Amino acid sequence: MDNNLSDAVSILRVKEETSLIRTFVFDRSFVFSPGQFVMVWIPGVDEIPMALSSENTITVQKAGDATSAMFALGPGDRLGIRGPFGNGFTKGEKVLAIAGGVGAAPLLPLARADCVMTFLLGAQTEKELLFVDQLDECSDVLIATDDGSLGLNGYVTALMNDLNLGAYDRIAVCGPEVMMRAVLTKVEEKGIAHKTEFSLHRYMKCGVGVCGSCCIDPSGLRVCRDGPVFSGDLLLKSEFGHYMRDASGRKKNI
Amino acid sequence: MVSIRPGPVTLGGVVLDNHLLLAAGILGTTGSSLNRILSLGAGGVVTKSIGPDPKDGHAGPCLVVLDDGLLNAMGLPNPSKEFVDEITSLAKKPVVVSIFGGNPAEFARVACWFEGRVAGFELNLSCPHAEGYGAAIGTDPALVEACTRAISVTGIPTWVKLTPNVTDITSIGKAAERGGATAIVAINTVKAMRISTGMRRPMLGNRYGGLSGSAIFPIAVRCVYELYEACNIPIIGCGGVATADNVIEMMMAGASAVEIGSAVYNDAKVFETIKAELYKKDGITPLEIIGCAHGQ
Numbered sequence: 001m002d003n004n005l006s007d008a009v010s011i012l013r014v015k016e017e018t019s020l021i022r023t024f025v026f027d028r029s030f031v032f033s034p035g036q037f038v039m040v041w042i043p044g045v046d047e048i049p050m051a052l053s054s055e056n057t058i059t060v061q062k063a064g065d066a067t068s069a070m071f072a073l074g075p076g077d078r079l080g081i082r083g084p085f086g087n088g089f090t091k092g093e094k095v096l097a098i099a100g101g102v103g104a105a106p107l108l109p110l111a112r113a114d115c116v117m118t119f120l121l122g123a124q125t126e127k128e129l130l131f132v133d134q135l136d137e138c139s140d141v142l143i144a145t146d147d148g149s150l151g152l153n154g155y156v157t158a159l160m161n162d163l164n165l166g167a168y169d170r171i172a173v174c175g176p177e178v179m180m181r182a183v184l185t186k187v188e189e190k191g192i193a194h195k196t197e198f199s200l201h202r203y204m205k206c207g208v209g210v211c212g213s214c215c216i217d218p219s220g221l222r223v224c225r226d227g228p229v230f231s232g233d234l235l236l237k238s239e240f241g242h243y244m245r246d247a248s249g250r251k252k253n254i
Numbered sequence: 255m256v257s258i259r260p261g262p263v264t265l266g267g268v269v270l271d272n273h274l275l276l277a278a279g280i281l282g283t284t285g286s287s288l289n290r291i292l293s294l295g296a297g298g299v300v301t302k303s304i305g306p307d308p309k310d311g312h313a314g315p316c317l318v319v320l321d322d323g324l325l326n327a328m329g330l331p332n333p334s335k336e337f338v339d340e341i342t343s344l345a346k347k348p349v350v351v352s353i354f355g356g357n358p359a360e361f362a363r364v365a366c367w368f369e370g371r372v373a374g375f376e377l378n379l380s381c382p383h384a385e386g387y388g389a390a391i392g393t394d395p396a397l398v399e400a401c402t403r404a405i406s407v408t409g410i411p412t413w414v415k416l417t418p419n420v421t422d423i424t425s426i427g428k429a430a431e432r433g434g435a436t437a438i439v440a441i442n443t444v445k446a447m448r449i450s451t452g453m454r455r456p457m458l459g460n461r462y463g464g465l466s467g468s469a470i471f472p473i474a475v476r477c478v479y480e481l482y483e484a485c486n487i488p489i490i491g492c493g494g495v496a497t498a499d500n501v502i503e504m505m506m507a508g509a510s511a512v513e514i515g516s517a518v519y520n521d522a523k524v525f526e527t528i529k530a531e532l533y534k535k536d537g538i539t540p541l542e543i544i545g546c547a548h549g550q
Contacts, residue, residue, distance in 0.1 A: 005319070005450070006315065006318075008452025008453050039314075039315070043455060046314045080452070082319075205314065205317065206326070207317070208317065208519060209281075209522065210280055210324065211281070211283070212280065212302065213331070215286060215290075217284065222281070248333050249284070250308060
């Protein structure tokens with residue numbers, strides 16, 4: 001086995017993206033594929049999986065104890081980083097990217113790889129939209145907000161109605177699971193679930209495919225090692241959009 | 255290398271498809287994951303350890319990947335009674351449920367949820383990093399005997415997994431045998447620690463953990479060898495088994511079968527890989543080599 005110890009990295013700076021989302025810039029870079037993640041060790045608190053938003057950044061939404069602890073960190077503070085892990089998105093010639101909320105984080109490097117023709121970006125409000133300027137530089141961005149404060153008034157999935165989905169060779173999706181399940185329903189109707197990829201979020205302990213805490217039903221595949229990106233046809237008849245498991249392994253409905 | 259004849263194996267009252275079991279704590283949290291490992295060639299599977307109450311486990315980091323092993327401190331996370339639903343789809347398959355408790359009564363309480371639904375039990379008397387459980391009671395022969403008896407009286411096959419973190423493992427093995435164990439599993443992880451020089455603190459959230467993988471194979475072989483001389487019930491070798499040759503070596507030390515865990519890190523299809531090399535139709539029967547290294 002190749003040793004894969006945590007690297008101690010220093011935070012160079014912290015950028016406030018929205019009221020609940022911050023980007024942490026490290027003093028070192030990682031070779032990675034868009035969609036891969038790292039295990040982030042917040043000393044004395046916990047270790048959690050987080051997608052890389054660039055070779056030296058993670059973009060984090062404040063959600064639980066570990067992310068709240070991260071929000072108390074600033075320049076000079078240290079984190080341990082293991083990885084990158086997982087498979088990442090399949091690159092294509094003409095990719096449609098669909099992101100909800102902080103789901104734009106793993107899709108930004110895909111857009112920067114110059115293969116995303118169209119980027120559908122959604123959030124609750126204009127102020128919660130992530131990476132609008134960065135994405136504008138490298139893709140054709142269409143926006144939807146739940147409250148209509150910018151772009152289409154509604155969910156990001158509604159933006160799909162005006163697109164010729166057949167024009168894209170791949171569709172890459174990341175966001176809240178309810179939103180992703182709605183996208184899966186749409187692409188299934190169009191018969192293109194097999195060329196649509198979804199980045200899953202599941203509770204993880206080991207991050208390297210050993211402990212089993214992130215396995216999905218009914219395939220038993222490991223989100224950390226066999227994913228976190230899965231083809232839509234594999235997720236059609238699965239737990240995806242219905243339930244996930246908590247730290248103890250008990251099921252909780254989505 | 256020696257090849258052995260394929261065929262079902264009966265071990266401590268449990269019928270297995272082959273000599274290679276999935277070890278407890280590896281990919282054993284959900285029914286679908288256990289089913290996947292069975293479909294990938296395991297002769298049987300041991301589940302994640304299930305206890306009397308749901309547990310989230312230790313705060314991370316929970317796992318450190320080393321050159322020749324894994325260091326972990328999961329902290330016995332488990333869904334407790336809800337796990338019964340996880341394995342209903344695996345009825346009649348060679349599924350052994352690993353259970354833990356803080357005393358004989360707790361072991362019995364957990365076991366009764368699974369009666370009639372599983373091929374057998376493996377008692378976790380050996381986890382090195384959970385306060386009040388595992389090795390905390392598994393180092394005391396009297397407690398091991400009492401916990402084993404609390405399960406063996408049900409008549410369900412009762413395997414006892416031992417900790418190597420004792421001065422004399424045979425005294426614990428003999429206690430399990432007196433308690434009615436139908437087989438001994440040796441060994442659980444070796445208590446260990448690493449410190450991150452960059453972070454200036456232990457690498458695991460729990461500070462201490464258990465070492466598994468190739469690094470502990472020689473310790474496991476030694477323990478199986480000692481237990482074979484001291485006990486009369488079958489032994490299942492566990493600890494760093496990663497190749498067909500490792501399986502043969504464990505058998506020569508005295509193991510009737512093996513459990514494989516950390517090796518799935520490098521190869522999720524490790525069971526098929528080992529089977530392809532281990533079994534030949536014209537191979538010898540395992541009885542010819544089990545324990546053959548003794549008296550040499």
